[in-house]
Amino acid sequence: MQRMARIWQREGRKIGLVPTMGYLHEGHMSLVHVARKKVGAEGRVVVSIYVNPLQFGPQEDFSHYPRDLARDTRLCRAAGVDVIFVPPTADMYVSGAEEAKAHSTYVIEETLARRMEGVTRPTHFRGVTTVVAKLFLAVLPEVAVFGAKDFQQAAILQRMTRDLNFPVRLVVAPTKREPDGLALSSRNKYLSAEERVQAVALWQALQRARQTVRTAKAPRLAQELKAELSQFIQIRPAARVDYIEFFEPDTLAPVTEVKSGTQMALAVYVGKTRLIDNGRL
Ligand code: AMP
Numbered sequence: 001m002q003r004m005a006r007i008w009q010r011e012g013r014k015i016g017l018v019p020t021m022g023y024l025h026e027g028h029m030s031l032v033h034v035a036r037k038k039v040g041a042e043g044r045v046v047v048s049i050y051v052n053p054l055q056f057g058p059q060e061d062f063s064h065y066p067r068d069l070a071r072d073t074r075l076c077r078a079a080g081v082d083v084i085f086v087p088p089t090a091d092m093y094v095s096g097a098e099e100a101k102a103h104s105t106y107v108i109e110e111t112l113a114r115r116m117e118g119v120t121r122p123t124h125f126r127g128v129t130t131v132v133a134k135l136f137l138a139v140l141p142e143v144a145v146f147g148a149k150d151f152q153q154a155a156i157l158q159r160m161t162r163d164l165n166f167p168v169r170l171v172v173a174p175t176k177r178e179p180d181g182l183a184l185s186s187r188n189k190y191l192s193a194e195e196r197v198q199a200v201a202l203w204q205a206l207q208r209a210r211q212t213v214r215t216a217k218a219p220r221l222a223q224e225l226k227a228e229l230s231q232f233i234q235i236r237p238a239a240r241v242d243y244i245e246f247f248e249p250d251t252l253a254p255v256t257e258v259k260s261g262t263q264m265a266l267a268v269y270v271g272k273t274r275l276i277d278n279g280r281l
Helices: 002-010 026-039 069-078 124-139 148-163 186-190 193-198 201-215 222-234
Strands: 015-020 044-049 083-085 143-147 169-173 239-247 263-270 273-280
Touching: 002 015, 002 124, 015 026, 015 124, 026 044, 026 069, 026 143, 026 169, 044 069, 044 124, 069 083, 083 124, 124 148, 143 148, 148 169, 148 263, 148 273, 186 273, 201 222, 201 263, 201 273, 222 239, 222 263
Parallel strands: 015 044, 015 143, 044 083, 143 169
Antiparallel strands: 239 263, 263 273
């Protein structure tokens, strides 16, 4: 991959990277279109597909995570992707009987990664920053496109890129949704028909918070609004709130008062499936 990227660079082509874990949907494909726009017709768009074991916790869904490389390939071809980069784990993380020779280097963002997703998933972002750093070094992109669906992830990767001087421009593309508002996600596949109906609660909670901010005469206390929205979500029998947070979009710093421009993020278990969403209020 690196050799090919160097050739493209010598040819004066811009390289755009869209990192994914596969099982592609319209959300991913919208990132591909953004990448193409950024690199132009002569540029090269690379989609990486890698279910990164390092970003899954021991109790998480790594082994069940949906995979369909044949379908992903068709979608990428139809969207004009130049290369699908599917690295084998043996190439990404050298393992082996001899521990002394195994992979032991990580990229860790130490501030933003501790909040929200980082509370429930303490090793998740270490996996994300490490794998994205490796993908940057393999694909040598000028532009990398990420989804606003994973808002905290995008913020952490921006920070990593700045802190480590990666010569990559990050672009964050808006969240694609189902007609009823549910954010597209490969994990939606896990939902039963009944759970699928209840999963729209995340979107409805966001809309409700927006409505509250629009109509409130004074800023609302974050604690109060959290409690109210938790209750609203958990009326649905399959739904259990993991967190609801209100914060500054630039710094991820929590706010005590919710007002127009505040960012909201939430994680909710619907049955056994953990879903996340976020939006600007
Ligand atoms: P994943 O395959 O879930 O790791 O996601 C790969 C990339 O696609 C990440 O940058 C995600 O933020 C982005 N993405 C996932 N779902 C959506 C969506 N519904 N809309 C836009 N981008 C998305």
